[in-house]
Amino acid sequence: MGKDKRVVYFYDSDTGNFHYGPNHPMKPHRLTLAHTLVLGYGLTSKMQIYKAPKASMKDMMTFHTAEYMEFLRDVKPANVNEFPKDKLLGYNVGEDW
Numbered sequence: 061m062g063k064d065k066r067v068v069y070f071y072d073s074d075t076g077n078f079h080y081g082p083n084h085p086m087k088p089h090r091l092t093l094a095h096t097l098v099l100g101y102g103l104t105s106k107m108q109i110y111k112a113p114k115a116s117m118k119d120m121m122t123f124h125t126a127e128y129m130e131f132l133r134d135v136k137p138a139n140v141n142e143f144p145k146d147k148l149l150g151y152n153v154g155e156d157w
Contacts, residue, residue, distance in 0.1 A: 070112050071109055072111050072112065075088050076089055131143075131151060140153065
């Protein structure tokens with residue numbers, strides 16, 4: 061393998077600030093821990109680091125319906141019980157029941 065291979069690393073410090081619930085497989089604090097290890101081992105000198113731009117609503121609707129995106133925009137932990145249970149289940153929102 062040639063020495064001209066590049067490593068590109070996408071990282072956003074905001075990612076570690078989310079919690080998807082105790083039963084969700086995504087554990088953002090692990091991303092923060094991995095990033096701390098990248099820094100600790102000095103790996104940043106061997107790669108280019110980028111922060112991906114935030115996707116717009118239009119970008120997201122390339123892959124998701126407008127209804128789903130509006131639901132995600134509007135639902136909050138404080139108001140989740142105001143949404144019909146079938147909608148929550150349909151969008152797989154909430155704790156494992």
